Amino acid sequence: MRKLTFLLLLLPCLTAFAENGYDLWLRYKKVSNKALLQSYQQRLHAIVAPGNSPTMDIVRQELQQGLSGLLGANIPLTAAPRAGALIAGTPQQQPLLRNAAITAGLAKAGNEGFVLSTQNINGQPCTVIAANTDIGVLYGAFHLLRLLQTEQPIASLHIVSAPRIRLRMLNHWDNLNRTVERGYAGFSIWNWHTLPDYIDPRYIDYARANASIGINGAVLTNVNANATMLTAPYLEKVKALADVFRPYGIRVYLTARFSAPLEIGGLKTADPLDPGVQQWWQQKVKEIYQYIPDFGGFLVKANSEGQPGPQDYHRTHADGANMLADAVAPFNGIVIWRAFVYSHTNPLDRHTQAYDEFTPLDGRFRKNVMLQVKNGAIDFMPREPFHPLFGAMPHTPLMMEFQVTQEYLGQATNLVYLAPLYKEVLESNTGNGYTVAQVIDGTRSHDTLTGMAGVANIGNDINWCGHPFAQANWYALGRLAWDHSLSSAAIANEWLRMTFTNDAHFVDTAAAMMLRSREIYVQSTNPLGLHHIMGTGHHYGPAPWVDNQARPEWNPVYYHKADSVGIGFDRTATGSNALAQYLPKAREQWEDLRACPDAYLLWFHHAPWQYRMRSGRTLWDELCYQYYTGAARTAAMQQTWNKLQPYVDQQRFREVAMLLGIQHKEAIWWRNACLLYFQTFSRLPIPAGYERPAATLEYYKSLRFPYAPGI
Numbered sequence: 001m002r003k004l005t006f007l008l009l010l011l012p013c014l015t016a017f018a019e020n021g022y023d024l025w026l027r028y029k030k031v032s033n034k035a036l037l038q039s040y041q042q043r044l045h046a047i048v049a050p051g052n053s054p055t056m057d058i059v060r061q062e063l064q065q066g067l068s069g070l071l072g073a074n075i076p077l078t079a080a081p082r083a084g085a086l087i088a089g090t091p092q093q094q095p096l097l098r099n100a101a102i103t104a105g106l107a108k109a110g111n112e113g114f115v116l117s118t119q120n121i122n123g124q125p126c127t128v129i130a131a132n133t134d135i136g137v138l139y140g141a142f143h144l145l146r147l148l149q150t151e152q153p154i155a156s157l158h159i160v161s162a163p164r165i166r167l168r169m170l171n172h173w174d175n176l177n178r179t180v181e182r183g184y185a186g187f188s189i190w191n192w193h194t195l196p197d198y199i200d201p202r203y204i205d206y207a208r209a210n211a212s213i214g215i216n217g218a219v220l221t222n223v224n225a226n227a228t229m230l231t232a233p234y235l236e237k238v239k240a241l242a243d244v245f246r247p248y249g250i251r252v253y254l255t256a257r258f259s260a261p262l263e264i265g266g267l268k269t270a271d272p273l274d275p276g277v278q279q280w281w282q283q284k285v286k287e288i289y290q291y292i293p294d295f296g297g298f299l300v301k302a303n304s305e306g307q308p309g310p311q312d313y314h315r316t317h318a319d320g321a322n323m324l325a326d327a328v329a330p331f332n333g334i335v336i337w338r339a340f341v342y343s344h345t346n347p348l349d350r351h352t353q354a355y356d357e358f359t360p361l362d363g364r365f366r367k368n369v370m371l372q373v374k375n376g377a378i379d380f381m382p383r384e385p386f387h388p389l390f391g392a393m394p395h396t397p398l399m400m401e402f403q404v405t406q407e408y409l410g411q412a413t414n415l416v417y418l419a420p421l422y423k424e425v426l427e428s429n430t431g432n433g434y435t436v437a438q439v440i441d442g443t444r445s446h447d448t449l450t451g452m453a454g455v456a457n458i459g460n461d462i463n464w465c466g467h468p469f470a471q472a473n474w475y476a477l478g479r480l481a482w483d484h485s486l487s488s489a490a491i492a493n494e495w496l497r498m499t500f501t502n503d504a505h506f507v508d509t510a511a512a513m514m515l516r517s518r519e520i521y522v523q524s525t526n527p528l529g530l531h532h533i534m535g536t537g538h539h540y541g542p543a544p545w546v547d548n549q550a551r552p553e554w555n556p557v558y559y560h561k562a563d564s565v566g567i568g569f570d571r572t573a574t575g576s577n578a579l580a581q582y583l584p585k586a587r588e589q590w591e592d593l594r595a596c597p598d599a600y601l602l603w604f605h606h607a608p609w610q611y612r613m614r615s616g617r618t619l620w621d622e623l624c625y626q627y628y629t630g631a632a633r634t635a636a637m638q639q640t641w642n643k644l645q646p647y648v649d650q651q652r653f654r655e656v657a658m659l660l661g662i663q664h665k666e667a668i669w670w671r672n673a674c675l676l677y678f679q680t681f682s683r684l685p686i687p688a689g690y691e692r693p694a695a696t697l698e699y700y701k702s703l704r705f706p707y708a709p710g711i
């Protein structure tokens with residue numbers, strides 16, 4: 001009995017300290033800094049946000065919920081502006097916002113941006129969120145809430161913010177049976193079975209979270225598409241989701257299976273030049289727009305990894321894309337055609353295929369077509385040079401495809417903060433004076449259609465992303481799509497403050513750990529430019545030895561090419577010459593073995609085991625150094641996190657601690673398996689002083705993971 005009473009007394013404390021991560025970065029906990037709290041209370045003690053639209057309803061609701069939580073008091077909605085009020089709206093809704101300063105800001109804000117400003121309105125100091133559209137007001141509201149959540153001063157605000165990229169999108173690789181291709185956070189959040197009648201509140205929270213970081217598009221379905229999605233019963237379900245997302249500024253897109261006319265249309269061909277096929281798609285599109293008047297358009301993976309496409313009929317990617325583009329054009333829809341292709345015709349180097357297939361088509365796509373290019377030419381590797389297509393195709397709008405889900409970066413058991421990876425790509429110089437960011441934001445070619453997509457890491461796990469820190473990657477994708485000039489550190493800092501606490505020691509320590517994490521992951525798994533040596537199929541863990549797959553590029557041995565002489569993929573003129581696809585100014589940093597940075601050495605060169613590295617070590621010793629250092633630094637992440645226990649609620653502290661334990665085990669596994677395997681070629685010893693691998697190569701080779709997630 002006494003025990004029970006004790007437990008009952010303890011329970012509220014335990015739950016008070018438990019957070020399951022569901023609230024993401026929108027926790028709205030009371031501001032802990034007393035002085036700031038007081039200043040916020042003075043400036044935000046009422047909300048004036050007129051305007052009659054579902055979006056303005058959301059603005060009011062979000063501001064009320066957010067401010068009430070953050071300020072620890074109920075913040076009322078009032079009709080008339082008064083001193084200390086927050087005024088939010090468009091100048092049409094709120095004529096008071098028609099002053100010179102706000103008007104000047106709004107001229108730069110466009111149709112999604114906002115002005116956040118401290119203003120004297122009727123002689124009274126007020127905080128103002130002004131925008132040209134309701135959705136701009138919502139973005140401004142989330143920005144103001146973010147300032148409070150991160151404890152920034154708001155006494156004198158002069159912010160004008162507009163997105164640098166027009167389409168800021170998540171790509172869900174979700175299947176109709178709710179499995180998620182490369183998903184590590186449970187099943188799909190789209191419950192197709194209970195839609196359209198059952199609206200899971202989670203759909204609304206998903207939309208809120210996206211709106212809070214500026215994401216305005218969602219492709220709901222896997223790029224390996226299923227034509228059933230385009231049938232009437234499913235379109236009704238999509239409509240239900242689109243209706244939920246619309247007031248949050250999010251448009252839905254679907255993946256189009258190129259062979260849909262055969263599979264659900266009863267046609268004998270899907271040839272894009274066949275009038276019957278064209279008509280079928282026109283009808284289908286008309287039907288879709290009857291359900292969803294603001295349907296965004298199609299994302300298409302064609303003639304890649306066995307998917308159907310125009311080449312099945314000896315037509316080009318442009319023929320296929322243009323046929324769909326013509327169908328959606330009357331409704332202002334777009335077609336996003338993926339450049340991730342690898343077909344059966346180019347066995348020399350998979351690296352070169354997309355460039356070879358697409359550059360001849362530059363300028364031959366309709367105006368409402370974008371080409372979505374993965375950040376690198378192989379796949380979403382832990383480190384990969386930017387895709388050479390970004391330096392080509394000036395007459396085609398190129399959209400960035402990043403992967404947020406960590407298919408190749410430790411899935412959901414590893415803490416890997418991806419903003420540094422995204423930034424590394426975005427800041428790469430394509431060789432003609434433009435960075436990748438300037439190519440995709442339209443600076444280079446004055447494109448008006450611009451876009452950045454991230455393959456989502458979202459599932460129905462209670463914390464959405466599996467790993468508590470994986471939420472930061474969703475967050476970073478949105479923030480960078482809005483403003484790619486933000487630094488990885490600034491984004492980590494914001495996210496940590498909102499997700500955990502504003503305590504400076506916590507934020508500094510955890511941010512430093514996040515900022516190191518991607519480099520540590522590269523070091524402990526794919527150092528020095530190694531790539532695609534993960535387990536075949538599921539991509540979980542190391543398997544550099546695999547050589548028995550039907551196609552050469554399905555085998556890790558294809559990518560590392562270790563032999564008795566050395567290791568690495570020669571992509572210079574003496575090898576596949578993939579380097580020639582880069583503009584001279586970009587390629588010159590990599591083409592000479594001596595000048596090539598260590599990070600890309602084995603990506604572009606086959607270097608001898610005894611090759612002398614910049615560190616003075618031989619290549620073999622350097623490889624050992626990298627793997628051992630990577631594993632040691634992974635252990636150090638555990639120690640760092642353990643010291644942060646006092647600052648974090650118990651549940652999330654434990655989750656991260658357990659996951660870091662797994663991460664450390666996995667780093668040791670990678671290190672031992674890779675070094676023992678590569679040693680069979682180098683025939684060199686692991687340098688003295690390093691702990692010997694605990695198991696044999698045969699043991700590591702024998703490991704099987706038939707139920708690894710994500711396939």
Ligand code: BDP
Nearest residue numbers: 181182223224301340379380
């Ligand atoms: C690869 C994934 C595969 C995807 C493919 C794609 O392993 O599951 O279908 O990319 O992007 O990385 O189409």
